[in-house]
Amino acid sequence: MRIAVVTGASSGIGREFAFQIPKLYKNLDELWVVARRTERLRELEDRLGLPVRIFDGDLNRDYIFERIEKELYRRRADIRMLVNSAGYGKAGRFGTIDAKEQLGMVSLNCQALTKLTQICLPYMSRGSRLVNVASAAAFAPQPGFAVYAASKSYVYSLSQALRRELMTQGIIVTAVCPGPVDTEFFQRSGTLPGSFKKAAKADVSRVVRKALKDSAAGKGVSVYGPMMKGLWAASKLIPYSLTTRILKKTNHIE
Numbered sequence: 001m002r003i004a005v006v007t008g009a010s011s012g013i014g015r016e017f018a019f020q021i022p023k024l025y026k027n028l029d030e031l032w033v034v035a036r037r038t039e040r041l042r043e044l045e046d047r048l049g050l051p052v053r054i055f056d057g058d059l060n061r062d063y064i065f066e067r068i069e070k071e072l073y074r075r076r077a078d079i080r081m082l083v084n085s086a087g088y089g090k091a092g093r094f095g096t097i098d099a100k101e102q103l104g105m106v107s108l109n110c111q112a113l114t115k116l117t118q119i120c121l122p123y124m125s126r127g128s129r130l131v132n133v134a135s136a137a138a139f140a141p142q143p144g145f146a147v148y149a150a151s152k153s154y155v156y157s158l159s160q161a162l163r164r165e166l167m168t169q170g171i172i173v174t175a176v177c178p179g180p181v182d183t184e185f186f187q188r189s190g191t192l193p194g195s196f197k198k199a200a201k202a203d204v205s206r207v208v209r210k211a212l213k214d215s216a217a218g219k220g221v222s223v224y225g226p227m228m229k230g231l232w233a234a235s236k237l238i239p240y241s242l243t244t245r246i247l248k249k250t251n252h253i254e
């Protein structure tokens with residue numbers, strides 16, 4: 001059974017991946033979608049011209065991974081694409097954000113992504129694609145967005161390492177690093193600091209379209225828009241210590 005797996009599929013970037021993947025892969029048997037909001041996932045099932053298998057649950061809980069692992073084995077799945085899109089951010093000074101929120105970001109953005117990748121990897125083969133949704137916030141430490149940016153730096157770094165490790169197996173790994181995207185993300189994150197607050201929100205369909213094209217082209221990183229590409233280039237040239245001072249000043253963090 002040829003499948004694609006998408007986490008965070010009930011909204012935002014993950015939901016858009018669920019809509020666009022069937023256009024890229026014409027011969028998928030099923031699309032597996034993972035998120036907490038069951039009704040949103042059922043809406044996907046109604047709108048896509050492809051059988052959808054729903055895994056409704058919390059990726060910060062073990063039971064959802066057990067369900068996915070059992071189904072992968074039972075269906076003898078051939079994963080053509082895995083999109084790790086589930087995640088959230090919370091803006092604000094580190095000391096003002098509730099510890100449960102901080103640790104929840106680390107758990108979902110880093111631990112859950114790592115765990116699902118480990119579970120799915122044995123079912124991926126030559127030509128399979130692993131797409132990890134990171135962020136332009138991964139390119140440098142972000143005062144006022146510290147834990148989220150650090151968690152996305154983990155995703156970015158892990159993706160680049162896996163890209164090298166899996167290259168000989170013919171598995172393509174792409175880190176997607178958008179800036180602000182026009183999604184429900186901001187309903188939970190609150191107002192973003194400084195330069196991110198001022199950046200125009202990108203259209204989610206264009207961000208995902210570019211990500212899929214970059215993955216199909218075998219690229220290791222997908223960055224949408226000239227502003228974010230400039231930030232990516234600058235991050236390779238400017239030391240973290242200087243970047244942090246600039247962001248601290250820009251973001252008005254005391």
